[in-house]
Amino acid sequence: xxxxxxxxxxxxxxxxxxxxxxxxxxxxxxxxxxxxxxxxxxxxxxxxxxxxxxxxxxxxxxxxxxxxxxxxxxxxxxxxxxxxxxxxxxxxxxxxxxxxxxxxxxxxxxxxxxxxxxxxxxxxxxxxxxxxxxxxxxxxxxxxxxxxxxxxxxxxxxxxxxxxxxxxxxxxxxxxxxxxxxxxxxxxxxxxxxxxxxxxxxxxxxxxxxxxxxxxxxxxxxxxxxxxxxxxxxxxxxxxxxxxxxxxxxxxxxxxxxxxxxxxxxxxxxxxxxxxxxxxxxxxxxxxxxxxxxxxxxxxxxxxxxxxxxxxxxxxxxxxxxxxxxxxxxxxxxxxxxxxxxxxxxxxxxxxxxxxxxxxxxxxxxxxxxxxxxx
Numbered sequence: 001x002x003x004x005x006x007x008x009x010x011x012x013x014x015x016x017x018x019x020x021x022x023x024x025x026x027x028x029x030x031x032x033x034x035x036x037x038x039x040x041x042x043x044x045x046x047x048x049x050x051x052x053x054x055x056x057x058x059x060x061x062x063x064x065x066x067x068x069x070x071x072x073x074x075x076x077x078x079x080x081x082x083x084x085x086x087x088x089x090x091x092x093x094x095x096x097x098x099x100x101x102x103x104x105x106x107x108x109x110x111x112x113x114x115x116x117x118x119x120x121x122x123x124x125x126x127x128x129x130x131x132x133x134x135x136x137x138x139x140x141x142x143x144x145x146x147x148x149x150x151x152x153x154x155x156x157x158x159x160x161x162x163x164x165x166x167x168x169x170x171x172x173x174x175x176x177x178x179x180x181x182x183x184x185x186x187x188x189x190x191x192x193x194x195x196x197x198x199x200x201x202x203x204x205x206x207x208x209x210x211x212x213x214x215x216x217x218x219x220x221x222x223x224x225x226x227x228x229x230x231x232x233x234x235x236x237x238x239x240x241x242x243x244x245x246x247x248x249x250x251x252x253x254x255x256x257x258x259x260x261x262x263x264x265x266x267x268x269x270x271x272x273x274x275x276x277x278x279x280x281x282x283x284x285x286x287x288x289x290x291x292x293x294x295x296x297x298x299x300x301x302x303x304x305x306x307x308x309x310x311x312x313x314x315x316x317x318x319x320x321x322x323x324x325x326x327x328x329x330x331x332x333x334x335x336x337x338x339x340x341x342x343x344x345x346x347x348x349x350x351x352x353x354x355x356x357x358x359x360x361x362x363x364x365x366x367x368x369x370x371x372x373x374x375x
Contacts, residue, residue, distance in 0.1 A: 015051040016048065016051060019048065019049070019050055019051050020050055020051070020068040020069070020364070020365070020368060021050065021051040021052070021053065021066055021067045021068050021069075022041070022044065022050045022051070022052055022053070022067060022068065022069050022070075022071060022364055023052075023053040023054075023055065023059065023063050023064060023066070023067035023069070023070045023071065024037040024038070024040075024041050024052065024053065024054045024055070024071045024073065024097075025055050025057070025058075025059050025070065025071065025072050025073060025074045025080065025083065026038060026054060026055065026056050026057070026073050026074060027057065027073045027074040027075075028056075028057075029056065029253075030253075031253065031284075032073075032099050032100075033056075033073065034253050035099075035159045035160075035284065036073060036097050036099050036139065036159070037054065037071065037073050037097060038054055039160070039162065039353055040353070040357065040360050041054045043353045043354055043357040043360075044357060044360065044361060046354075047354065047357060047358075049357065049358065049361040050361060050364065053066070053067060057074050057079070058074075058079055058083070059083050061086060064083065064086055064087050064090065064092060065090060065092075067087075067092060068092070068093065068368050069092065069093040069094070069095060069364055069367060069368050069371075070083075070084075070087045070092050070093070070094050070095070071095045071096075071097050071137070071364075072084055072094065072095065072096050072097065072129065072133075073096075073097040073098075073099075075096060075098070075125075075126050075129055076102070076115065076116070076121075076122035076123065076125050076126040076129075077122070077125070078125070080125070080129070081125045081128065081129065084129050084132075088132065091371070092371075093134045093135075093367050093368045093370075093371040094132075094133050094134055095133060095134060095135045095136065095137055095364075095367055096129055096130060096133045096135075096136045096137070096151075097136075097137045097138075098136060098137070098138050098143065098147070099138070099139045099143075099282065100112075100143075100277065100280065100281070101142075101143060101146055101276060101277045101280040102116050102122075102123065102126055103116070103123050104275070104276045104277040104280075105117065105277060106191070106275065106277060108190070108191050127150065130147065130150045130151050131150055131151060133151060133153075134153065134367050134370065134371050135151075135153040135154070135155060135363070135367040135370075136151050136153060136154045136155070137154075137155050137156075137157055137363065138154060138155070138156055138157075139156070139157065139158055139159055139282040140156065140158070140280060140281070140282050140283075140302075140303055140306075141156055141306065142279055142280040142302050142303070143156075143280045144156050146276075146280055153367075153370075155363045157359060157360055157363065158282065158283075158351065159282050159283075159284040159287065159351075160351050160352060160353040160356050160357075161287055161288070161291055161348070161351055161352060161353065162352070162353050162354075163352040163353070163354065163355075165257050166257050166288070166291035166292075166348075167291065167349075167352075169257060169258065169261040169291065169292050169293070170261065171261050171262070171264045171292065171293060172261070172262045172263070172264040173264040174264055177210070178209075178210060178211065178212055179207070179210060179211045179212070179266045179267070179331050180211075180212050180213075180214055180263070180264065180265045180266050180267075181200070181203075181211065181212070181213050181214070181265065181266070181267050181268075181269060181327065182213075182214045182215070182216065182263055182265035182267070182268050182269070182294070183213075183214070183215050183216070183268070183269045183270075183271070184215070184216040184217050184260060184268070184285075184288075185215075185216075185217050185218070185285075186217050186218065186250065189272075190218070191273055192271045192272050192273055192278075192299075193215070193271060195271050195273055195299075196269065196271045196323055198320065199320055199323045199324050199327065200213050202324060203324065203327055203328070203331075207331070211331070212246060213246070214246040214247070214263060214265065215246075215247050216250065216251075216259075216260065216263065217250040218247070218250070257288075257291070257292070260288065260292060261292045261293075265294050266294075266295075266330070266331075266337070267294065267295055267296075267297065267327065267330050267331075267337065268289040268294035268295070268296050268297075269296070269297055269298070269327075270285045270286060270289070270296055270297070270298035270299065270304065270314075271298070271299050271323075272298070272299040272301050272304070273299075274299065274300075274301055274318075278301055279301050279302040279303070280302070280303075281301075281303050282303055283303040283304060283306070283307040283312070285298075286298065286304060286307050286312055286314055286344075287348050287351055289344075290312065290341075290344035290345065290347060290348040291345075291348045293341045293344075293345065294341070295315075295330055295336075295337040295340040295341055295344075296314045296315070296340070296344070297314070297315045297316075297317055297323070297326045297327060297330070298314050298315070298316060298317070299316070299317065299318070300316040300317065300318045304316060310347075311343075311346075311347045311350075312344060312347050313339070313340045313343035313344050313347070314340075314344075315329075315330075315340075
């Protein structure tokens with residue numbers, strides 16, 4: 001369990017001896033690791049609810065022994081199982097932090113499927129950890145429903161945003177009369193984008209020089225197969241600048257909110273293929289778009305349906321016609337878009353991390369106390 005990726009060194013940090021300590025074993029430095037572990041850890045520490053240690057992928061016996069509770073996001077690997085068993089042997093409360101339906105990863109998910117498929121031991125080791133854990137934290141009610149048969153001690157803590165990062169962002173609206181439709185996502189979501197590609201092609205053709213489609217997060221070569229960029233001019237023949245389709249690269253997590261807002265989109269899209277895996281995903285994309293002030297059209301899948309039921313003013317679409325008609329409605333009805341933005345600014349303000357981190361602290365304390373009573 002030797003670790004060279006410790007983010008907070010407990011040997012030099014000034015821990016409060018009157019607070020319990022939580023160790024987060026984080027899977028990655030991307031959005032999942034940040035939203036589910038690193039950001040909660042910073043908030044718990046900032047508001048003096050817990051001492052926190054954040055280790056990336058691997059940890060040490062010393063860190064486990066110092067903790068009252070260990071949150072495992074990096075799961076399924078032999079290294080993770082070794083650390084998990086060591087924590088259990090030393091009577092530490094152990095929790096699994098899971099943001100995906102791991103036994104239903106799509107073969108088209110090139111980042112996740114090589115590990116999370118039936119031909120590897122990752123799923124088997126994960127189930128060992130799942131059944132032996134003192135509790136499980138998930139991001140959605142659907143994940144809780146899926147995992148309940150394996151471990152009934154499940155707590156739903158949704159994804160939150162940091163108010164200082166996401167509130168009062170200034171959009172850079174261009175004054176050229178062009179309506180900009182945007183989509184943000186990584187290469188694991190290529191199939192989602194491909195699902196609506198024909199809708200976008202039709203709208204651009206029918207509104208030549210009046211509508212642009214912009215993507216953020218994938219390079220042009222990564223978009224190949226999802227969206228036929230060659231059918232649209234990459235460069236405007238009039239200004240020799242941006243054509244019908246514009247591709248922006250991804251950004252660091254620290255800069256992501258500002259850069260996403262800087263594109264000044266008139267409409268943001270959140271297409272998701274209707275699969276078991278995607279129905280268990282969170283509504284974080286709606287929260288990000290809403291915080292910036294983008295009206296949103298999204299797929300009618302479980303996380304977005306539940307977000308709408310809980311107050312998010314989002315238009316849901318399933319079929320080609322529904323996507324086409326919904327996009328054209330926003331293009332032709334700026335007042336509808338303005339009202340959606342206004343409503344969603346209020347909706348997303350319920351999900352600032354500092355206003356909700358006490359819920360995370362309460363879950364951790366409950367699991368610690370339950371562990372103590374079992375001794």
